[in-house]
Amino acid sequence: VSYSTSPNACKLIDVRTIANGPQGRERPPAPRPRTRNARGEGGRLREEIVHAAIRMVDAGRAEAITLRAVAREAGISAPSIYDHFAGVEQILGAVIGECFLELNEEVVAAGQSASDPVQRLHAGCEAYLRFARRRPERYALLFRREWPADADIGEQEKASADAAFDTLVQSIADCVRAGRSDSDDPFADAVALWSGLHGYASLRTMHEGFPWPPGQETVRRLVENLGRIRAAQD
Amino acid sequence: VSYSTSPNACKLIDVRTIANGPQGRERPPAPRPRTRNARGEGGRLREEIVHAAIRMVDAGRAEAITLRAVAREAGISAPSIYDHFAGVEQILGAVIGECFLELNEEVVAAGQSASDPVQRLHAGCEAYLRFARRRPERYALLFRREWPADADIGEQEKASADAAFDTLVQSIADCVRAGRSDSDDPFADAVALWSGLHGYASLRTMHEGFPWPPGQETVRRLVENLGRIRAAQD
């Protein structure tokens, strides 16, 4: 049953025409009709809500995320949200959790790609910055907002964050073992390197007018200097 | 003429008591009465508005900044704003401009404090991070929000930003000249260093639970590695 031919749709249009008087205000964009989930599948709406919110983030409308706006984007009525979330903060928490997992998984995967430890370190850092460049709105959501107090970041997210940061620490430690880094404290140097990566990702997207050094130049400096990489001896 | 004894104040209270019915809702916090500016001094209100907004930022209520909320904080009626600003974005632009000047001036001043170039570099970077630690809400306003499109950052602000960044570049260049840095490109290294400082300032205030290395440890690593400082030869 499509929207334009359903009896309900006709009724809606009639009512609005009358309510708006003869001059007739512009009709709001027709909400695509949503076939409700089958019995027992009600939980699917939770996913749909989260993905509607992610679509808003990706479209640069993160600031406009409200309970009603997410409901509109998801094609449902506002009260339906409450079956799945206590409020808009919980939705944002779920969005942050999902994006956070995505970032961490990409970093970990990249950190396993090469055999040379210096290359692995570069690959992990580049993966981090690639995410920030490919999904600037998601990255901003993750690192330029306060996380809602009850974001309820789960064990899975915490573990993935630990794994991603550990990729960095271990890469530096591997470089030390291979005689390619002078780091005296891989953890402390990883903290500094993460700071550098985040700062660059953040400033780069914010201040587009700044005369940034070209290409991978800054990443290279961050990784080599903060990872205390020593030239290969071959 | 104090609020409680002025005829106007009495009238207001009466009206409210009647409007709220006999049960009487809680009265809103009495707005301290504001003696209006003298004739010809109307421009002062602009400053008062900006400082009301800064107070809100410092109180952690930056997200709650609206035209009406700023007016309340300033002790004036909402329409009075329009004599001085086109809207809340212009207020925020002025706030950002003022905070930006403050940060840049502190960095420049610190960068002139010592005679040893390595000490000057450290001093400038520490001043940057000190601002972020002392005024975390202002720092977040400057670097974790989009700036309003019509923020109208003036020439003065641009010049001070250039001066502050130049302090960084010149400090590194001075270190090179003094044989204390291996930098082959002070500008590119300053970009990396600024990234590191911003990233650290930003992450440090955001993720308080993280096991940050103690004290100045991370700053030291950022400055020495990204500034490519060589040990003194004495």
Next chain:
DNA sequence: TGTACATCAGTGAACGCGCGTTCACTGATGTAC
């Protein structure tokens, strides 16, 4: 096999609120005559 009922997956209308913006106004102070 039929049928009454329970459950599920939502909806529509309504509420009170704070918001941005407009409009006509107020009351003190300076100024021209």
Next chain:
DNA sequence: TGTACATCAGTGAACGCGCGTTCACTGATGTAC
């Protein structure tokens, strides 16, 4: 010196809007008897 007037620095009431939240409801689908 007096007085009418202009200007300045704001105010108060009102508007329409989108918001979060509540409530009673709807209509399809499964289930017990």
